[in-house]
Amino acid sequence: MSLYQATASAPVNIACIKYWGKRDTALILPTNSSLSVTLDQDHLRSTTTSRADASFTKDTLWLNGKEEVIKPGGRTAVCIEELRRLRKVAEDANSNEPKISSFKLHIASYNNFPTAAGLASSAAGFAALVSSIAQLYSLDKVLSASQLSLIARQGSGSACRSLMGGFVAWQAGQLADGSDSLAVQVAPREHWPEMHALICVVSDAKKGTSSTSGMQRTVETSPLLQHRINHVVPQRMKDITAAIQARDFPTFARLTMQDSNQFHAVCLDTEPPIFYMNDVSRALVQLVVEYNRAAGEVRAAYTYDAGPNCVIYVLQKHVKEIANLVVRFFPLAETFKDPFALFASEKIGELAVPEGFNSAVVASFPAGSVKGLIHTRVGDGPRKITDDAVHLLDAQGQPKPV
């Protein structure tokens, strides 16, 4: 008897040109295009195992070992049903294909980073879910990553950008059915492998507004959002694409910072206003701005999503300098574990500040205000996992202990 099972992992992505606002909330069609960098799954990933079996009585999903309700018509159900429909088409066309589309699914998913880190776990999660079911159904052999991104998009908008590696654009599209609202790769990771990222995990007492409800409030109430959508983002998409193609870091970095600022500006222009950055986030902006000023060139770019965490894009050659500054001004609550071992012989935070850096401009905060620091880089797209030890379901189709 065959075991119909597949395991995939998928990466996190962090946008440089931000997605904020839907023109269709059911299909998850955005008001503007966006662009992100896919981060390396060696460090941050969602892993999902999907199994189809005649003995299963209902589609069941476990996230980090905990069962999650699959709401009929909800986002997870929509993704599963669309993949199942495509499998059925393939089965009907080829009688040799086992009829597994009629089986229920058991799906187990696991993030190797804490949810509390405030990283967009739903993007990696839906990308891994769609990738694993597509592999299980052998759809990955006939559908491109862009085609699969159409499905992941309906799970969580930004998940579509985690369907490929490198530098990825989510084209807003124009069609009412959303069939042109998909991800395309602007450049693979190999084009610019020196692109590294430092994630500064910022403590925050309060849970902010969810991005799903927040972005629609912005669409409904911000007078500035329409100007951003129609007159700012289109040009920025062109400009950052060109910067990536030319490996022009200063231009890439300036556009990234400008767009992070503008995303938070339209949040503030919302009624009532939405705040995601806190005083520590602001101080990290000051640190990056001062670092670039002192260097006489733009060497680092901050960007903030719907939370206080700061992601700093920086070329490999400058990671050490900026990482040292972050830890020097914001002593971490957690030990920094660097996969690149940049500080093998030295202690992070104890190196001198760069020449000309004015420490007085960075507001000081208690130790632990930045909880942790994650060092990663541009990465590849979803992976097919064949190592049996990684599969997340046991022989009975139940999730293994996490």
Next chain:
Amino acid sequence: MSLYQATASAPVNIACIKYWGKRDTALILPTNSSLSVTLDQDHLRSTTTSRADASFTKDTLWLNGKEEVIKPGGRTAVCIEELRRLRKVAEDANSNEPKISSFKLHIASYNNFPTAAGLASSAAGFAALVSSIAQLYSLDKVLSASQLSLIARQGSGSACRSLMGGFVAWQAGQLADGSDSLAVQVAPREHWPEMHALICVVSDAKKGTSSTSGMQRTVETSPLLQHRINHVVPQRMKDITAAIQARDFPTFARLTMQDSNQFHAVCLDTEPPIFYMNDVSRALVQLVVEYNRAAGEVRAAYTYDAGPNCVIYVLQKHVKEIANLVVRFFPLAETFKDPFALFASEKIGELAVPEGFNSAVVASFPAGSVKGLIHTRVGDGPRKITDDAVHLLDAQGQPKPV
């Protein structure tokens, strides 16, 4: 021998529709119109004594007892010279007028509120300076407040709005020479005397970007500012003027909050971004938003200028409720001295929260995060002070001890 001297006091004003950006930095011509409420001089004021005397050897200014350099061609010098020129015209036209325009001036100015409070002291200061010299030169008898506002505007833009009481618009104007960029009264204080204001003085470790340099950085770098100037503010000016005329507090309040939000949004859209609100400011926003939500109507409006202080506009009948909430969630560092004695028999901060108010949404901060609370209301325009005890210069033309 005559003593040529006059003393004037002038009020603070706090904008509801914000001024941010100059189209002409020398003449101080704004990129958009703005509108403010003049606050009561009984509580907050700048007082200035100006004296002309043949014995004086140079124009000299003291602020709070400390001599300030009057830079040739600088803003103070421009105001003085324009008033002197107008005096000279009057003297030339009427030979009975004493020829005091040829005398140097001694000017002493005093704010009755701490500079550290972060209130726009330059607005009240320049309004008092222009008013006192205009009185000394008898120009106040021939020039309207709007005409004098043209002069005060060149000292500090928002000072033009302190030249009159009540609700005051600064019309941006269109002429290159600035002769149509002046203040006009939308309504006197008597029209809506129930309009009260609570100023929450927020502690801030860091001095932010000066508004003079900040606003020009926004003009130069914010893609959203032009949309605000051309498409948002003109309608808001009409709408808030109508709301004031109709005494429609909810509309007045919503526009005030929206425009505060948008001002800080364009600051954030600046490169590098400008932040004036801090975490305590944000928590005060949450408090006001929750207060309005629980009340089922808009009873209070927050507004923030170029600093973390929160000014809350609220009708007299609701001051007690919101003042109690502020102090309950933000225990003050300083004792609250209420000129209206609203809490005569009760203790501020110890009354119950309003029905339905969800305390959980207001982030909590250490006591003293809001340093002090000032309760005032809409007030009148500059006053002529005849009480000898108030004059700020002694017999020798030196500032009296402050």
